[in-house]
Amino acid sequence: MSEVDNSGWESVIGLEIHVQLATESKIFSNAPTAFGRPQNTQASLVDIGLPGVLPVLNKKTIEMAIKFGCAIDADISSRAIFARKNYFYPDLPKGYQISQLDDPIVGSGKIEIEINDQKKLIGITRAHLEEDAGKSLHDKYDNFSAIDLNRAGTPLLEIVSEPDLRSAKESVAYLKKVHSLITFLEISDGDMSQGSMRCDANVSIRKFGESKYGNRTEIKNINSFKFVEKAINHEIQRQIDVVEDGGRIEQETRLYNSSKNETRPMRSKEHANDYRYFPEPDLIPLNISKEQILEIRNNLPELPEEKKLRFVNEYKISEYESKNLNSSKELSIFFENIAKEVSYPKNAAKWVLGDLTAMLNRYNTEIKNSKISYRDMINLLNKIDDESLSGPGAKKVIELLWESDKSVDEIIISEGLDQVQDEGDIEKLIDTIIEENPKQYEQFNNGKDKLFGFFVGQVMKASKGSANPKKVNEVLKKKLSQ
Ligand code: ADP
Ligand code: MG
Numbered sequence: 001m002s003e004v005d006n007s008g009w010e011s012v013i014g015l016e017i018h019v020q021l022a023t024e025s026k027i028f029s030n031a032p033t034a035f036g037r038p039q040n041t042q043a044s045l046v047d048i049g050l051p052g053v054l055p056v057l058n059k060k061t062i063e064m065a066i067k068f069g070c071a072i073d074a075d076i077s078s079r080a081i082f083a084r085k086n087y088f089y090p091d092l093p094k095g096y097q098i099s100q101l102d103d104p105i106v107g108s109g110k111i112e113i114e115i116n117d118q119k120k121l122i123g124i125t126r127a128h129l130e131e132d133a134g135k136s137l138h139d140k141y142d143n144f145s146a147i148d149l150n151r152a153g154t155p156l157l158e159i160v161s162e163p164d165l166r167s168a169k170e171s172v173a174y175l176k177k178v179h180s181l182i183t184f185l186e187i188s189d190g191d192m193s194q195g196s197m198r199c200d201a202n203v204s205i206r207k208f209g210e211s212k213y214g215n216r217t218e219i220k221n222i223n224s225f226k227f228v229e230k231a232i233n234h235e236i237q238r239q240i241d242v243v244e245d246g247g248r249i250e251q252e253t254r255l256y257n258s259s260k261n262e263t264r265p266m267r268s269k270e271h272a273n274d275y276r277y278f279p280e281p282d283l284i285p286l287n288i289s290k291e292q293i294l295e296i297r298n299n300l301p302e303l304p305e306e307k308k309l310r311f312v313n314e315y316k317i318s319e320y321e322s323k324n325l326n327s328s329k330e331l332s333i334f335f336e337n338i339a340k341e342v343s344y345p346k347n348a349a350k351w352v353l354g355d356l357t358a359m360l361n362r363y364n365t366e367i368k369n370s371k372i373s374y375r376d377m378i379n380l381l382n383k384i385d386d387e388s389l390s391g392p393g394a395k396k397v398i399e400l401l402w403e404s405d406k407s408v409d410e411i412i413i414s415e416g417l418d419q420v421q422d423e424g425d426i427e428k429l430i431d432t433i434i435e436e437n438p439k440q441y442e443q444f445n446n447g448k449d450k451l452f453g454f455f456v457g458q459v460m461k462a463s464k465g466s467a468n469p470k471k472v473n474e475v476l477k478k479k480l481s482q
Contacts, residue, residue: 026154108124
């Protein structure tokens with residue numbers, strides 16, 4: 001999608017990303033966090049806010065937040081203090097959300113993004129822990145809304161960026177970077193379709209050269225990379241239109257409608273004092289020691305940047321290929337499983353990013369749901385390598401692996417894709433072709449070299465494309481010079 005034509009206008013964007021942490025149980029109760037369970041079966045007394053119960057902090061969430069902080073070189077608070085954020089919404093049975101205000105667990109840090117080969121640092125203001133709310137269901141009944149509280153109390157890490165992003169494209173690059181970080185750190189599954197990562201985009205415009213920021217709007221809860229780009233571009237253009245028509249941008253919260261590709265107002269923006277924050281009296285501050293932070297820092301897994309460089313050195317693939325292969329941890333593992341086993345890892349990169357990715361895109365899914373395993377890819381690449389399978393043949397196998405339940409070898413047999421290798425078989429084919437084309441054979445022998453191509457073509461045709469072209473050339477050269 002192209003950038004909007006904001007001639008004369010500069011867009012300014014800051015993202016608030018909510019990441020669902022991959023804990024077994026909720027942040028303040030022992031209820032499970034699993035997705036897709038029958039409604040209202042996973043909310044404990046604590047999550048639904050019955051009087052007399054007390055929250056107990058899940059320490060895993062602290063470790064995960066610290067992991068993220070270490071990965072972006074951020075300041076980490078020595079104390080975890082929680083605060084009550086009061087608001088009244090049906091999906092929040094307690095009437096307040098336990099969050100953090102002052103002293104968030106992760107303070108300021110930086111994340112590097114890359115766009116058109118240009119690197120840029122995006123400031124991270126903070127990342128804090130909080131609990132998720134339940135979910136209102138508006139289309140279950142005609143005249144009522146229903147509520148599913150399974151999600152209430154699910155741990156979230158809210159990552160707030162500085163208003164350092166200058167386009168929808170930069171915002172998507174940043175979001176993708178955060179996605180790869182949280183999945184490499186294994187603190188979240190990052191599954192946007194299930195709401196494990198969602199983002200609010202704050203958007204404003206100003207004239208180029210202006211140092212003050214304009215009034216911003218906040219687009220709530222966008223849940224795919226594609227919609228983030230569309231929603232931001234749409235909002236930038238809407239603001240430009242309003243201001244150029246002599247209007248003013250009011251600070252407000254808007255909702256993005258992906259089927260209409262438009263944003264509409266939801267409510268005027270609350271301010272921090274509307275929430276009447278105060279320190280959560282039911283949780284004591286938690287001290288975080290330097291040793292604990294150091295321990296986590298020293299045990300960080302390999303991060304996307306390091307792995308990207310290692311792949312370039314170890315497997316001799318391009319930086320561009322490596323960047324794409326490291327866009328998710330699962331994809332990087334899938335590739336490396338293949339690269340370790342084949343003679344030309346560069347080819348593995350080519351096939352994974354080419355035909356395999358094309359299938360994932362066609363079926364709108366991710367590598368973890370791939371119907372083609374890394375073992376299938378090793379099998380295919382080895383066959384391409386020993387020339388028993390052609391490139392077009394391998395493409396066909398990849399398609400059919402997805403569309404049928406057959407194995408690589410079964411498909412090769414049923415589709416007749418096995419390249420005829422045997423010299424004897426190829427010779428027999430050639431003899432038949434020579435017999436059937438005596439005139440051309442004579443002309444060739446009288447010096448009409450151009451007819452060599454004719455014979456190659458005839459042999460390939462007779463083999464229905466299954467003969468190995470290199471072998472056909474070799475054997476034909478021998479035969480015709482006899
Ligand atoms: P809140 O949403 O609670 O009011 P902040 O004021 O800290 O919180 O801002 C939240 C987000 O809005 C941050 O990501 C910040 O970068 C972004 N932001 C702040 N001012 C602007 C602006 N003028 N234009 C675009 N984004 C902005
Ligand atoms: Mg906000």
